[in-house]
Every structure is written in structure tokens, then in C-alpha cells.
Amino acid sequence: xxxxxxxxxxxxxxxxxxxxxxxxxxxxxxxxxxxxxxxxxxxxxxxxxxxxxxxxxxxxxxxxxxxxxxxxxxxxxxxxxxxxxxxxxxxxxxxxxxxxxxxxxxxxxxxxxxxxxxxxxxxxxxxxxxxxxxxxxxxxxxxxxxxxxxxxxxxxxxxxxxx
Numbered sequence: 001x002x003x004x005x006x007x008x009x010x011x012x013x014x015x016x017x018x019x020x021x022x023x024x025x026x027x028x029x030x031x032x033x034x035x036x037x038x039x040x041x042x043x044x045x046x047x048x049x050x051x052x053x054x055x056x057x058x059x060x061x062x063x064x065x066x067x068x069x070x071x072x073x074x075x076x077x078x079x080x081x082x083x084x085x086x087x088x089x090x091x092x093x094x095x096x097x098x099x100x101x102x103x104x105x106x107x108x109x110x111x112x113x114x115x116x117x118x119x120x121x122x123x124x125x126x127x128x129x130x131x132x133x134x135x136x137x138x139x140x141x142x143x144x145x146x147x148x149x150x151x152x153x154x155x156x157x158x159x160x161x162x163x
Contacts, residue, residue, distance in 0.1 A: 013151050013158070016104065017123035023101050030094040040086040041079050107157045115150030118143055 108116050114136075121127040121135065122143075133143045 009155050009159075010151060013155050017119060017151070017154075020101075020104060020124050021126065023097060023104075027094065027097050027101060030090055030097065034087065034090050034094060037087055037090075039079065039083045041082045107154055110157065111150055111153055115146055115153060118146040119150045119154075122147060 108119060111119070117136070118132055121132045122129070127135070129140050129143050129147075133140045136143070138146075
């Protein structure tokens with residue numbers, strides 16, 4: 001049972017490493033969206049929605065000026081609340097992704113250089129095993145062994161913090 005747990009943990013770590021490029025891209029996209037935030041919902045969207053879903057009781061009110069001002073005020077507050085909530089959700093997601101990225105990069109930096117270089121070349125730069133072996137002037141088998149050892153060291157780091 002212990003060997004199966006380690007195999008799953010190893011596979012999970014490989015998936016984390018494979019997602020590094022995607023994670024960086026997602027962080028950049030979220031930073032852009034937050035820095036150039038456009039409202040998710042406009043007042044016109046809310047008015048269109050309410051026109052479509054108008055109740056008969058809305059038509060029976062007697063003071064149209066008061067009702068229009070009241071409705072406009074409510075729409076403004078509602079759209080502001082929706083847009084603030086949406087931007088906060090983007091910021092929370094960005095912070096979580098940045099934290100995970102920083103964690104992975106920090107753990108990679110703690111590895112001995114040869115292990116970190118192999119993992120970075122394979123999973124961040126997207127090199128093949130053959131390309132890494134050629135660059136490091138070692139065999140494919142050595143690269144595979146360095147990868148396996150490096151991944152296991154990362155697993156140990158993750159496990160030591162989560163205990």
C-alpha cells in the first residue's frame with residue numbers, strides 16, 4: 001500500500017511540474033485582467049434583464065419619477081456589488097496561483113543544481129529527455145534518474161511541510 005501511495009504522489013508531482021507553463025500563463029492573464037479590469041455587468045445589462053423579467057406589480061406603481069430614480073439607484077448598487085465581487089474573486093485566484101508558483105519555484109531552487117536543471121529543462125522549458133541529455137552531456141538514462149531523484153526530493157519537501 002505504501003508503494004502505491006508513493007506512486008500516486010510521484011504522478012501528482014509530475015502533473016504539478018507539467019502544469020508550470022500553464023500556471024505562469026494563467027498568472028499573466030489574471031494580472032492583465034485585473035490591471036485592465038472591465039466591469040462584468042453594466043447598468044444596461046441589469047435594465048435589460050429587468051425589462052425582460054418585469055412583474056405586473058412593477059407596472060402598477062403610481063409615481064414613475066420616484067420609481068425610475070429608485071430603480072436606477074438599485075441598479076447602480078447592484079452592478080457595483082457584482083463587479084467588485086468579480087474583481088475580488090480574480091484577485092483571490094491570482095494570489096493563490098502566485099503562492100503555488102512561488103512555492104514550486106522555491107522548492108526547485110532548494111534542489112541540488114543538477115536536479116533542478118533537469119526538472120526546469122523538462123517541465124518549464126519543455127525540452128525532451130534527449131535534448132537535456134545532449135545539453136548536460138550525459139545519457140538519457142542519467143537524465144531519467146536525475147528526474148526521478150529530483151521529483152522524489154520535491155515530494156519529500158512537500159510532505160515535510162504538510163506533516
